[in-house]
Amino acid sequence: MIPARSFEGRSVALFGLGGSGVATAKALAAGGAAVTAWDDNPESVCKAEREGLQTANLRGADWSTFSSLVLSPGVPLTHPKPHWSVELARAADVEIIGDVELFSRERTARAPGAPFIAVTGTNGKSTTTALTGHILRAAGRDTQVGGNIGRAVMTLDPPEPTRNYVVECSSYQIDLAPSINPSAGILLNITPDHLDRHGTMQHYASIKERLVAGSETAIVGVDDIWSAQIADRLERTGREVVRISKRLALTGGLYADGTELMQARDGKIRKVASLEGICSLRGQHNAQNALAALAACLKVGLKHDEIQAGLSTFPGLAHRMEQVARKGNVLFVNDSKATNADAAAPALSSFPRIYWIAGGLAKEGGIEPLRGFFPRIAKAYLIGEAAPAFSATLGDDVAYEISGTLDAAVAHAAADAAKDGAVEAVVLLSPACASFDQYRNFEVRGDSFRQAVAALAGVDMIGGTN
Known part of the structure; x- marks a missing residue:
């Protein structure tokens, strides 16, 4: 405490x-x-x-x-x-x-030099927080991880000069933390979310901006217009800004070239890390998470080889593209954390042949933003309140059934995927919905998926719960 x-x-x-x-x-x-x-x-x-x-x-x-x-x-x-x-x-x-403000004041009073990495963004912040904490711990740093992930921030160990903090911050927490001042502040991305709480995108983005505006070094993903504009504004005020991109070859900053993480600086480009063969960091979205963690760890003094070692041993997070089991050519993936369309997109982009379990309590826009991934979907299995609306969106473009419950969806998807001749068919729970119509939270939904998969005959479960 x-x-x-x-x-x-x-x-x-x-x-x-x-x-x-x-x-x-x-x-x-x-x-x-x-x-x-x-x-x-x-x-x-x-x-x-x-x-x-x-x-x-x-x-x-x-x-x-x-x-x-x-x-x-x-x-x-x-x-x-x-x-x-x-x-x-x-x-x-x-x-x-709020509690993050209390933490910020205590750090400032007790150990203002204690390395403090704060992470925000509409999507990816939990993985980035966990990954950054893992890299620091793997390098032997005394590291505390919490905030909007895992432990409440005021239950962490007290600030000391050599103690590192990695804190996930939701927009709600930032809104209540006027003096937040991280060593490295990470803003991954901004897409529409929580507008019932913040009113407009402009207000939502301005709250996210506060975290990086108060940072010694602002690490900003520039793949969306809101974040790119924030990076430009901060740079004009003299703030140190490190731009990161999962899809653009930047002339200054860190970017992904396939599985290679590149640094562009002073007119030179070099590879600084690689995600090749790291299953827990599969997909373009995880390249962005890794770039952010890389930039933050460099800021607090880690060497490139220490960062690469941490990337290579990262186990991943439960409910976030978590590989839970295999049965023959079928891989079962739990992405229950995908509670909106933007959050579901990374998983849908990472596998070529998908038996997709989707539905729950839908958010604004439904699954229309995912239309570009429909060719990857062999069949969809729709659950919860969103099933009728999602079926209308899929229409004649994707084969689907309204399964109703998660247990039925898992059983039917597994049976259909087993008949698929693809090298790898994936039964993917990536609901693009909140869970509250059927489950208390996304963790309970993900645990239910894992239990339903474990009940299938002949499956080999993978690595517990991460």
Whole structure:
């Protein structure tokens, strides 16, 4: 735990008592703050009280006594309407911050030189965070990994000068972290997402920009117009910018040439790393993730051979193009993390012959943006609420069935793929949808896929859960 000592002696309101909220409340209390916590869910309040936290309904509180409102990231800050706790805090001129801001202040106070890599982007940030942490650990660095992936940021070990931090930051967290100041800030990409929370693409992009704008070195993917414009703006302000691209041969920066990672600098081009034969980093999207990790690790002092060694031993992440089993010529891949069309595109682009399981709670645009990948799909197996709409999009272009449930989709896809004469046929769960119509979250959906595959006769499971 990181005790939030910069809040010692202050009275702090905290709203949102999920896992990260409870962890943050404990960190504040450990640092000497007087914390008053609340949640709209009575069960969460009761659980927090059982864990020794002081709770009180903040609607009736005297907000003039609070120095800060610490808000859980999932609570609406601006759109579609500010949460009532936000309105009360603003009326009392109380600052509104989140757990990443607490971490940033503690690092600045305790160990401002501690290497801090912050990762954001619409897609790819979890893999990039895990990969960067893996490379640093493989090189022998004391490394803490958390934030929007795995451990809540305030449960990490306290800042020390030689302790490295790799923190995944969602747009929600950045919105609540005004002083975030990483050694290396990574912005992978920006595509439409979370617009119900941020209102417009302009607002969403501006929040993402804050992370790299506060960084010593801004590492920016320039394959989309929003991010490319951010890189240009930052460079004009004098910020050190490292551009990365998975598809453009840059004249300055890092880019992918197939599986080779290239560096262009001072008019010279050289290979700095390779992804050849690394199955966990298969696909163009993973080239971008690797480029970002490479740039960040160079920033904090790793050598090229250390980075290559870390890339080569990266096991991958569960639910992100996770290879879970084989049966004859059929490979089973769990990409449950693909909760929108843009997130599903990398997996669909990585395999030539796909038996695609898709569906769930659809997001805006459905699967129309994936039309270019339809020739790769041998057949689609549609599940959940999105099945009728997805079937209309597929139309006569792709053979499909409405399977309804994931178990049925796995059984039918496996049977059809077994008859395929391709060198490798892939049964791919890449839903392009949220999971909430049938599952609590994408992890539960991915675990269900793995269990359904394991129940098939004659399958060889691969490597546990990564």
